[in-house]
Amino acid sequence: MLPRTRLGRSLLLLGVGLxxxxxxxxPNFYVTLGAxxxxxxxxxxSLQLLAGGVGLVSLGHAAFFGLAAYSVSLLTPExxxxxxxxxxxxxxxxxxxxxxxxxxxxxxxxxxxxLMVTLAFGQMMFFLFHDTTCCGGADGVSVGRPALGxxxxxxxxxxxxxxxxxxxxxxxxxVALYLGLxxxxxxxxxxVLQGIRVNxxxxxxxxxxxxRYKLAAFTLSGAIAGLAGHMWVMSDGRVNPELASWxxxxxxxxxxxxxxxxxxxxxxxxxxxxTGLNExxxxxxxxxLLVQGLVILLIVLLLPRGLAGLGLRxxxxxxxxx
Amino acid sequence: MTTERTTAERTTTGPVxxxxxxxxxxxxxxAVDQVAxxxxxxxxxxxxxxxxxxxxxxxxxxxxxxxxxxxRIRFAGREIGGLPAHRIAGLGIGRSYQKTNILxxxxxxxxxxxxxxxxxxxxxxxxxPADRESALIDxxxxxxxxxxxxxxxxxAGSLSxxxxxxxxxxxxxxxxxxxxxxxxxxAGMGPEETQHxxxxxxxxxxxxxxxxxxxxxxxxxxxxxxxTVMVNxxxxxxxxxxxxxxxxxxxxxxxxxxxx
Numbered sequence: 001m002l003p004r005t006r007l008g009r010s011l012l013l014l015g016v017g018l019x020x021x022x023x024x025x026x027p028n029f030y031v032t033l034g035a036x037x038x039x040x041x042x043x044x045x046s047l048q049l050l051a052g053g054v055g056l057v058s059l060g061h062a063a064f065f066g067l068a069a070y071s072v073s074l075l076t077p078e079x080x081x082x083x084x085x086x087x088x089x090x091x092x093x094x095x096x097x098x099x100x101x102x103x104x105x106x107x108x109x110x111x112x113x114x115l116m117v118t119l120a121f122g123q124m125m126f127f128l129f130h131d132t133t134c135c136g137g138a139d140g141v142s143v144g145r146p147a148l149g150x151x152x153x154x155x156x157x158x159x160x161x162x163x164x165x166x167x168x169x170x171x172x173x174x175v176a177l178y179l180g181l182x183x184x185x186x187x188x189x190x191x192v193l194q195g196i197r198v199n200x201x202x203x204x205x206x207x208x209x210x211x212r213y214k215l216a217a218f219t220l221s222g223a224i225a226g227l228a229g230h231m232w233v234m235s236d237g238r239v240n241p242e243l244a245s246w247x248x249x250x251x252x253x254x255x256x257x258x259x260x261x262x263x264x265x266x267x268x269x270x271x272x273x274x275t276g277l278n279e280x281x282x283x284x285x286x287x288x289l290l291v292q293g294l295v296i297l298l299i300v301l302l303l304p305r306g307l308a309g310l311g312l313r314x315x316x317x318x319x320x321x322x
Numbered sequence: 323m324t325t326e327r328t329t330a331e332r333t334t335t336g337p338v339x340x341x342x343x344x345x346x347x348x349x350x351x352x353a354v355d356q357v358a359x360x361x362x363x364x365x366x367x368x369x370x371x372x373x374x375x376x377x378x379x380x381x382x383x384x385x386x387x388x389x390x391x392x393x394r395i396r397f398a399g400r401e402i403g404g405l406p407a408h409r410i411a412g413l414g415i416g417r418s419y420q421k422t423n424i425l426x427x428x429x430x431x432x433x434x435x436x437x438x439x440x441x442x443x444x445x446x447x448x449x450x451p452a453d454r455e456s457a458l459i460d461x462x463x464x465x466x467x468x469x470x471x472x473x474x475x476x477x478a479g480s481l482s483x484x485x486x487x488x489x490x491x492x493x494x495x496x497x498x499x500x501x502x503x504x505x506x507x508x509a510g511m512g513p514e515e516t517q518h519x520x521x522x523x524x525x526x527x528x529x530x531x532x533x534x535x536x537x538x539x540x541x542x543x544x545x546x547x548x549x550t551v552m553v554n555x556x557x558x559x560x561x562x563x564x565x566x567x568x569x570x571x572x573x574x575x576x577x578x579x580x581x582x
Contacts, residue, residue: 187449203425
């Protein structure tokens with residue numbers, strides 16, 4: 001899934017370069033926004049692995065995002081903060097275990113039913129946080145941000161440099177995730193996922209235990225959503241039930257769709273584009289959802305391969321004619 | 323990779339694949355009713371019968387796509403009735419489908435390479451880059467050579483109908499199955515493709531146990547070592563092609579004027 005042409009690779013490098021340079025040219029507010037957009041991109045990548053890689057569309061992925069965030073919140077004593085070396089592994093393990101369990105049950109269904117079952121599990125998670133008093137109920141609660149450091153050595157961040165550090169931390173994670181997933185999708189494992197997306201029945205008849213492969217992908221995807229949830233607490237310093245709501249799941253799915261299902265970088269482009277669109281539409285009108293809706297509709301109608309497929313289209317058509 | 327398996331199974335005595343009173347009901351209808359059939363190594367056993375006789379259901383039962391209502395299936399001395407399809411495929415029973423069933427969006431080579439991977443991939447470590455697993459790719463190319471399919475870089479969906487049927491057989495071969503269950507491999511083929519496929523079937527039966535369901539009687543009588551006639555889910559007769567041709571009950575129920 002890494003771009004094969006030299007042009008594609010150069011464009012990818014250019015994109016990373018732009019993201020690296022971005023904070024130098026904008027006010028601090030936009031650096032914070034950028035850091036969050038990169039977290040959205042992680043969540044979108046986790047969905048991309050499922051939707052684009054295996055052909056599974058989950059509407060409950062915010063459950064793992066929210067669960068990871070809440071596990072940091074539950075772990076951290078009030079008024080203190082823990083080392084990221086403690087919170088990050090725990091958040092990821094909790095999210096993976098939840099994904100393993102929910103995946104094991106929901107992957108027994110297919111298509112539309114899979115969508116509904118994942119939605120149901122997501123809503124269960126939402127109401128767990130919303131209706132119990134453990135973590136602030138419907139309002140959520142503020143959390144001591146995990147600290148960058150351990151064993152007494154700590155990098156203290158203030159208001160001034162915090163956004164910048166989180167921005168680059170998230171950017172480094174996104175690059176690592178992207179490379180890791182690109183490698184995975186080219187491996188023997190990734191080829192099986194691709195085969196399942198194209199024709200699950202045939203893969204089974206060839207001798208692949210498709211359920212196990214799908215469960216492995218679902219669990220990995222949950223782990224990545226958990227990573228994103230952890231980084232969210234770090235950036236935002238609070239949790240609320242909305243993190244686990246189906247709106248969050250749907251928004252992440254929209255990012256994948258917007259960016260393009262069939263390329264990994266589509267998720268990143270989609271996440272950045274949607275976050276940007278939200279911001280711009282807020283500036284120009286109060287009816288921002290209307291603007292967002294229209295733009296998304298146009299993109300989906302005009303670019304069936306998403307933003308990542310821009311410019312690819314003409315070449316594809318020629319190639320198909322051979 | 324091929325030789326060790328097939329020789330191992332050839333040395334075991336008796337049928338490779340055998341069913342006992344195999345039955346599958348759909349509601350009140352017994353699509354396969356108390357069927358006993360056996361398949362020997364290096365034998366082409368054709369199953370014929372009118373539409374709705376239960377031939378495809380029989381193949382679906384043997385491949386694990388359907389679970390038997392009752393009865394047993396034994397493969398190489400081991401009970402396999404009711405096992406999931408991927409386990410049965412893993413034991414060395416491969417199949418093709420009546421309606422072409424391939425990975426249309428992927429290349430021809432990738433279709434066959436995945437088949438080879440199904441058999442040998444997990445042992446090789448799933449995180450290794452697929453493009454560098456040349457053993458799997460070579461194995462896939464051998465299977466393509468054997469069915470006579472070129473154009474490995476084309477997308478499978480762009481092949482002609484006959485090409486897709488060949489590809490399906492190549493996929494089955496690449497899993498190194500010792501038993502091939504072929505469901506109407508000649509359906510929809512032109513005369514030239516039919517000729518090619520007939521030769522291929524003959525050649526496959528040299529080192530595989532082949533169960534063939536087919537409507538083209540000329541081909542069936544030309545290639546089969548043994549014939550079983552099914553009518554309404556039951557076995558009407560079974561035996562050498564000549565005996566079946568002379569069998570009065572078969573002529574009356576099915577063959578009619580066609581072979582007179």
